[in-house]
Amino acid sequence: MDFSITKDDEAAATAFDRFCQDKIAPRAAKADATSTFPKETWGDLKEIGFFESFYEGDYGLGLSWVQRCMMEESLAKACASTFLTACAHIGLCGAPLFYFGTPEQKQRWLRPLVDVSTIGCFGLTEPGCGTDAAAIKTRAKKSGKGWVLSGEKALITNAPIADFAVVFAVTDPEAGYGGVTMFGVDLKKPGVTRSAPYPKMGLRSSPTGGLIFEEVALNDDDVIGEVGQGFIHAMQTLELGRIGMCHFGIGIAEAAYDCARKYATERTAFGKPLARLQAVHFKIADMKIEIDAARMMARRVAWMKSKGEMVGPMASIAKTYATEMAVRVADAAVQIHGGWGYTTDFAAERYLRDARLGPIGEGTSEIQRELIARDLLAE
Ligand SMILES: Cc1cc2nc3c(=O)[nH]c(=O)nc-3n(C[C@H](O)[C@H](O)[C@H](O)COP(=O)(O)OP(=O)(O)OC[C@H]3O[C@@H](n4cnc5c(N)ncnc54)[C@H](O)[C@@H]3O)c2cc1C
Numbered sequence: 001m002d003f004s005i006t007k008d009d010e011a012a013a014t015a016f017d018r019f020c021q022d023k024i025a026p027r028a029a030k031a032d033a034t035s036t037f038p039k040e041t042w043g044d045l046k047e048i049g050f051f052e053s054f055y056e057g058d059y060g061l062g063l064s065w066v067q068r069c070m071m072e073e074s075l076a077k078a079c080a081s082t083f084l085t086a087c088a089h090i091g092l093c094g095a096p097l098f099y100f101g102t103p104e105q106k107q108r109w110l111r112p113l114v115d116v117s118t119i120g121c122f123g124l125t126e127p128g129c130g131t132d133a134a135a136i137k138t139r140a141k142k143s144g145k146g147w148v149l150s151g152e153k154a155l156i157t158n159a160p161i162a163d164f165a166v167v168f169a170v171t172d173p174e175a176g177y178g179g180v181t182m183f184g185v186d187l188k189k190p191g192v193t194r195s196a197p198y199p200k201m202g203l204r205s206s207p208t209g210g211l212i213f214e215e216v217a218l219n220d221d222d223v224i225g226e227v228g229q230g231f232i233h234a235m236q237t238l239e240l241g242r243i244g245m246c247h248f249g250i251g252i253a254e255a256a257y258d259c260a261r262k263y264a265t266e267r268t269a270f271g272k273p274l275a276r277l278q279a280v281h282f283k284i285a286d287m288k289i290e291i292d293a294a295r296m297m298a299r300r301v302a303w304m305k306s307k308g309e310m311v312g313p314m315a316s317i318a319k320t321y322a323t324e325m326a327v328r329v330a331d332a333a334v335q336i337h338g339g340w341g342y343t344t345d346f347a348a349e350r351y352l353r354d355a356r357l358g359p360i361g362e363g364t365s366e367i368q369r370e371l372i373a374r375d376l377l378a379e
Contacts, residue, residue: 001299001300001303002303003066003299003302003303005064005066005067005070009063009064009067012067013067013070013071013074016048016050016070016071016074017070017074017077019044019048020074020075020077020078020079021074021077021078023041023044024041024044024045024075024078024079024082025077025078025079027040027041027079028078028079028080028081028082028205028347028350029344029347029350031079031081031082031204031205032081032202032204032205032350033204033344034205035197035199035204035205036205037085037161037205037206037207038079038082038205041079041082042086042116043116045075045082045086045116046115046116049061050071050075050086050090051086051089051090051113051114051115051116052114053067053068053071054068054090054091054094054095054098055094055098055110055114058106059098059106059110059111059114060114064302064306065243065302065303065305065306066299066302066303066306068302069243069246069247069298069299069302072087072244072247072248072251073247073250073251073254073295074251075251076247076248076249076250076251076252077251077252077254077255078251078255079205080202080203080206080248080251080252080351080354080355081203081204081205081206081354082205082206083247083248083251084157084203084206084248084357084361085157085158085205085206085207087241087244087248088120088121088122088157088158088206089113089119089120089121089158089162090113090114090120091240091241091244092121092122092157092166092237092238092241093113093120093121093122093158093162093164093165093166094110094113094114094120095237095240095241096122096166096182096224096225096233096237097109097110097113097166097184097224098110099233099236099237100182100224100225100229100233101184101224101225102221104221105184105221105224108184109164109184112163112164113164118162118163118164119158119161119162119163119164120158120162120163120164120165120166121156121157121158121159121162121164121165121166121211122156122157122165122166122237123153123156123159123165123166123167123168123185123211124136124153124168124234124238125153125154125155125156126138126151126152126153126154127152127154127210130155131363131364131366131367133168133231133234133235134176134177134180134231136151136168136169136170136180137151137152137170138150138151138152138153138167138168138169138170138213139151139169139170139171139173140169140170140171140181140183140218141171142171143217145219145220146217146218146219146220146222147171147183147217147218147219147220147222147223148215148216148217148218149167149169149183149185149191149213149215149216149217149218150213150214150215150216151169151212151213152210152211152212152213153165153167153210153211153213154195154210155198155208155210156208156209156210156211157206157207157208158206158207158208159194159195159207159208159209159210159211160194160195160196160197160207160208160209161207162187163186163187163188164184164185164186164187165184165185165187165211166182166183166184166185166224167182167183167184167185167211167213168180168181168182168183168230168231168234169181169183169230171227171228171230172228175228177231177232178228178229178231179228180228180230180231180234181223181225181226181227181228181229181230182223182224182225182229182230182233182234183218183222183223183224184222184224185213185216185218185222187211189216189217190216190217191213191214191215191216191217192211192212192213192214192216193211193212193214194209194210194211194212195209195210195211195212196209197209201353201356202350202352202353202354202355202356202357203353203354203357238362238363239311239312239315241362242315242316242318242319242362242363242368243298243301243302243305243311243315243318243319244362245319245322245323245358245361245362246294246297246298246301246315246318246319246322246323247298247322248322248323248326248357248358249294249319249322249323249324249325249326249355249358250291250294250295250298250322250325250326252326252329252330252351252354252355252358253287253290253291253294253322253325253326253329253330253355254291255347255351256287256326256329256330256332256333256348256351256352256355257284257287257288257291257329257333259333259337259346259347259348259351260283260284260287260332260333260336260337260348261275261284263336263337263340263346263348264280264284264336267338274336280336283332283335283336284336286332287329287332287333290325290328290329291325291329293321293325294318294321294322294325294326297314297317297318297321297322298318298322300314300318301314301315301318312371312375313371313372313375313376316363316368316369316371316372317368317372319362319363319368320359320365320368320369320372322358323355323358323359323365324358324359324365326351326355326358327352327355327356327358327359329355330348330351330352330354330355331352333348333351333352334348334349334352336348
């Protein structure tokens with residue numbers, strides 16, 4: 001395996017990390033406390049080219065997967081809410097357009113996402129199903145030269161603020177997995193309404209909500225990819241999302257490690273800094289061991305991706321480990337802070353609340369383990 005990058009790429013990654021720490025991290029606590037989507041951050045991310053880091057050709061900078069992963073890690077470390085919101089916009093929503101969209105759809109929908117003149121979201125989950133994505137009830141019925149979309153999506157990142165959504169709907173109820181189609185939906189269309197943002201445990205400056213479609217008229221050229229291929233396209237998109245979720249976990253864990261390390265060197269107990277107590281030594285060491293292991297797994301997936309290999313179970317392994325690791329590391333950071341770790345005076349509690357999404361979002365840990373085991377046990 002070769003994870004090496006050029007000196008120029010390393011300098012660019014270091015510059016992006018500095019940008020995240022200087023511009024984004026200082027806004028994270030207030031945005032979380034007020035559950036406010038930090039709009040100015042998106043302007044800054046656009047200026048530095050973050051939204052162009054995902055794709056190549058007319059729609060991006062053509063960065064390597066390893067470079068992209070380093071950027072994602074820096075962003076999640078600075079503000080996990082911003083990571084989730086920005087990656088749902090350009091990754092989950094943008095990827096189906098980039099990989100399966102027509103040139104006209106890319107120009108119509110992907111261009112404004114990359115330019116950030118619109119905000120995008122990815123609508124798969126529904127009130128009645130998430131893991132069991134093939135059980136969606138949202139329906140698109142053929143009508144003349146178009147479709148009529150009715151149904152409801154729930155737990156959608158950016159739904160309260162988005163202009164555009166990639167939406168999955170059943171077009172042939174008899175065809176099971178093969179009866180789902182992916183549509184691009186302008187959310188200003190008549191018949192689209194949204195729920196209020198959900199109050200959440202963590203990631204509070206990343207707005208999450210529901211979308212309701214009541215007989216929304218769509219055209220034939222609003223179908224992204226092929227009719228009946230939506231479920232496969234959703235799974236392909238979520239596989240890419242899993243790579244992102246590794247860096248969500250690693251970034252949060254790095255931030256938690258940094259704050260725990262700092263606190264351990266500053267706080268004294270029994271006449272010496274916490275950092276001189278063996279129990280704290282072990283925690284700090286374990287945090288670093290786990291972060292490094294997760295990063296290696298994630299880099300392996302990035303390296304495989306850059307060689308055009310199938311990453312399926314490797315992405316599940318890396319996602320499961322990195323996101324569960326982040327919860328353990330953030331919990332250890334709270335513990336090292338003692339009672340102060342339980343207060344909002346320190347960021348450790350926010351890291352723990354934010355990290356908790358990782359084993360749930362973009363395929364729960366349980367379903368990842370199912371996928372890993374099915375692959376291992378396949379004849
Ligand atoms: C903050 C946030 C942002 C989100 N953003 C988006 C988004 O942008 N777009 C989107 O489409 N969705 C989004 N989601 C939804 C997320 O993907 C789902 O919550 C997730 O897939 C789980 O689905 P569910 O909540 O319906 O849980 P369920 O599917 O009801 O699962 C409940 C529990 O049962 C377990 N379980 C279910 N089936 C199995 C099985 N076969 N084997 C073992 N265990 C199983 C699950 O692992 C889980 O522990 C978001 C969720 C959150 C919290």
